[in-house]
Amino acid sequence: MTRHPLRRAIGDAQIVGLGESVHGAAEELILKHRTMRVLVEQMGFRSIAWEDQWTTGLQVDEYIRNGTGDLDTLMSQLGGQWQSRKVADVLRWLRDFNAGRADKVRFAGVEYYLTGLAAYDAIDAYVASTAPERLAELRRHLKPIRPATPDIFDHIAKYQKVPDKQPFIDNARKVRDLVADLPENPAQAITLNHARQIVSFYEHYSLSFADSLVHRDARAAENVKWWRDFSGDKIAYWAASPHTANAPRLRIAVPPDPDWIFPSAGSYLRQWYGHRYLTIGFTFDHGTVRVGPSQTAVMPPPAPDWFEQPLGKTGIDEFVLDLRTPAPSPVRDWLQAPIKTRGLPDRGPGSYMAGGALAQWFDLLVHRQEVTPTLSIQPDNRDQAVVEWINRNAAPLTSNDPSDPLDDLRPLRRIAASAAVVGLGESTHGSREQFRQKHRMVRFLVEHMGFRTFGLEHDFAHGVVLDRYLMTGEGDPRQVVTGMGFPFWISEEMLDLVRWLRSYNETHHDKVRFLGTDVIALREMSFSEITAYVRRIAPDRLAEVERELAPVRPTPGNHVQWYQGLSPEEQRKLIQHARRASDLVQGLPETGSRLEREYAEQHARTIVGWYESFAHFARSERELFIADTIKWWQRTIGGTIVYSAANIHSTAAPRVTFRSPGAIRTANHAGGFLRERLGGRYVSIGMLFGHGAISSDFMRPGPHPILSPPPGILDTTLGKARDPAYMIDLHSRAPGPVRAWRDGPSTMRMIHPSYVDDDDGSGYTMSVDSLTDAFDALVYLRTTTPTRLF
Structure with missing residues (x-):
């Protein structure tokens, strides 16, 4: 339309x-x-x-x-x-x-x-507060007609059996006239309309059916x-x-x-x-x-x-x-x-x-x-205990503005107290509210808990570019963000976060670093960094390294499409070239700067990771690369890390099933590997929303509406809570039914960037065997608007 x-x-x-x-x-x-x-x-x-x-x-x-x-x-x-x-x-x-x-x-x-007791009580309360001298008069007329029961249908049935209905109508009109006689103001006007509905009610049920329609x-x-x-x-x-x-x-x-x-x-x-x-x-x-x-x-x-x-x-x-x-x-x-x-x-x-x-x-x-038929809403009694528990224990999030005070995020200090790595998830890459709330959480973790690395679901090579900008301030931040390539990162929200990280570093000695944890892009930069390193350290090995790198250099155009058009056997040959190149780099003499060597080796591992992750036969190679990269950073740079990614990557669940239209896949994911290695020192925080609009569609990135989630999934249960935005610690004390819900299986929306359906998004979900295995805390935002892409 x-x-x-x-x-x-x-x-x-x-x-x-x-x-x-x-x-x-x-x-x-x-x-x-x-x-x-x-x-x-x-x-x-x-x-x-x-x-x-x-x-x-x-x-x-x-x-x-x-x-x-x-x-x-x-x-x-x-x-x-x-x-x-x-x-x-x-x-x-x-x-x-x-x-x-x-x-x-x-x-x-x-x-x-169906005018019931609420109207009568509202009139009584208004007169009692504004004209108490007329309250007795009001009640003389109100009492005979006031329903004796909250069941309005019972009251209607009794009234219809009354042979002479005129006294009811007369009393209702006198109530109306009394209220009409009071000084006029908006509250009096609302009260008078209550009285008019009571008159209409008694007139209606005094008429024949045909006349009542009119x-x-x-x-x-x-x-x-x-x-x-x-x-x-x-x-x-x-x-x-x-x-x-x-x-x-x-x-x-x-x-x-x-x-x-x-x-x-x-x-x-x-x-x-x-x-x-x-x-x-x-x-x-x-x-x-x-x-x-x-x-x-x-x-x-x-x-x-x-x-x-x-x-x-x-x-x-x-x-x-x-x-x-x-x-x-x-x-x-x-x-x-x-x-x-x-x-x-x-x-x-x-x-x-x-x-x-x-x-x-x-x-x-x-x-x-x-x-098609509408779906009936019947309150789910199974959710009642959960919703009551959330209402008692959730911390309302009072702002979504990254520049506002962070007092509402204080519970994060307890949730992440023992963390070496905090995973911040999101159920879509295209929600302005989710991204801005993440920005606030990053601020809190940096300013109040000493976290000094921001790791992102982004390729390692361009992460080095972003890290250089945060450390030196050299370059145009908008151009640096534009260079990220992934259309849903090229947004005003990402630019705001990058600018804040840089501004923080300008006034602090212990600066915040940037880590690209992923292999979502294969960049020429990795190849040039490797060859430059080999040329300095072992020029006699350069030709050998370049022979292995040559077949796996990015091709012009869509390299992913080209690679996935190859047969599995052809893909395996390219993976072997990448692995031999990586082995050659790691086998070079240990001379020169340790960090130079570490980065060259990581660039080489990134090339291997990209080819393994996008192969037809890939399983959890990408997720393992993410976990290995975070481990490498901890060993090489040190400090505590914020890892920001989609819920499906950051979840600590040992196994996740992802469903999209026409496909289903169960695999291990990065957060699960991190939990396996770090135990309780990996803290996973998921983020979900109710409805609104998001940025989506790889082909033509832009805003797409998304409706409220269907019954039976986690998003819907969280949306029944009182607060429109909140954080809930899933390890808070809870009664038995809530513990059973937390420990049991859970399905939630995980909106892929290919979403274009403009429906409730339930075609894209992730399922885990236990909610508390998956997340230590959840952030819920009732509404979302699209990120502002540029």
Whole structure:
């Protein structure tokens, strides 16, 4: 769906109805979410009016504006049709958008028909605090109508059996009038709207079913209008299409019962606001939708006389159509013909909607050919103990700015107290928030714990270039970072870290060093460093060394692609050349500088490591090279080391299974080798996130959205905790169920840089046999934005 045409089509609308053809279609909710983001991010809409209870809406409003409350609890209080992962994604996004903003998005429920105790208690509390002299009067009218039980359905059943309902309505109106008589201010206005919902509730259940349908949409429209007047905001009205459409003569066939006939809420809004109320219909051709907590319904393609029928013939999977666009006569006939469309899925194939014309109902259509069911959200009781333990023990991370104070990272001192090497993992290379939090952790480890080497998932040769810059300051840091080659390291976040490391070294005698631990690139620099060393130390052996190096020098263009196009036997021959060259260098006389010799030998080992790691038959050669390089650095340079890499490399687990689309691989990884060699002196800290966007795609690096993770994986469990960003020590004291969870197997997302799917990222995961074998601590960040590549 293209954003800019949608933005132009919406124009100067003040209220936009986002109507879904059915509840329970995942793709319709995704498209509505994307449209809502256009309204909020690009067009300044600052309120969401939702087809749910007014009182529940206030709780959601507190959640998205202030982070108050628990999302699982809120989701369970929404109507059953909204209890899905996709809706949870919407609410999380709204909360994350609001974080740190002054112009926050607000949330308002526009329904009343399940108004329960919260409204009564809010009115009582407001009058008690602002007009105590009228409290007795209020309670005379409030007490007879206040539900006797929190079960609103029980209260409705009892009320419907009352023969004379007028006293309830009268008392509700007197409560409303009393509040209306109090001095006006925003809190009074909110309280008065509580009272209006109570009046609407008792009026609704005093009416016949047919009349209650009319009453409901009329009141919903009034609530949207009231919120517009109260807030002054431009509003996205999120509901089913029968409510948002401009359908003053709406009829829903629900055989064998009588048709439901009522003017839609959208028709009132069009009457009041004219074309400043714009209505968008979200439609689909076929698929499956959710109609209950564990029930789905198959939706066949539209009948020949439904308006969607020609949309399925376009051959376009997903598109936006502005129905106001000038059109030829046959199209105008279609737009103005009596409308007929999909009805209620739970009423079977005989249900349909009609009344009016397509061009009357909707200004825009957003159409999707196939849909799948939403996934129900049911709080996982198995996670409850874990989430409670996290809430008690996690250290909130109060900043993501590397220049801010580091007080919130104090628990890191305990976690890494005995470490010779600290592994800092990440679940993607493209998260700005993860990288900046790592930057802060590097600062803490350097400034407060004396760590003096920053090791990175980067090739050894260019790591020498970076190390030289940190030590001398010679060169342009942006050019040095650009020279890293790996597109996801060429970012403002990496540049900020490199600049900070250099600035630290300018004022400290015991400088921080840089170590490229990896073999992700084969560079000509390694070859020139080797030959220069041999020319100085043993010129008589230079020709012999160059003969072995010549076949393995990098080829022009994509050397990896060239190498992996060779047969295994051809690859083995090249590996033998590299090994013989390495043996020759290591066999030279031990004269000259020890460090020169060490570096020359390491360059030679890097060439061997590259060819071994990228061979068809490679297993854990790359991971072993990383561990060996860190060991070599400890022996050669010394000091404590921060090793920054993807979680899959830094994890201390002895075995890791990585799954990507179409592939699965189980192997040992660098952190596992380090734990085997260093024991508890290797500390592994993993990092995970919830949702947002990341930089990804090797071919065209750029931002890609990523949705909240699916149920059943570690990322999802961590996301249920209270704090949006935190660090948790996995060795903290814990009850039995939590210890069982920590010691048991765990699967988490491990987003490969080839990710381009714009989904929840669950196609890329890593699994370990024990979470505490894998990590000593975890950092969780609820939201992410893309790194800023250059």
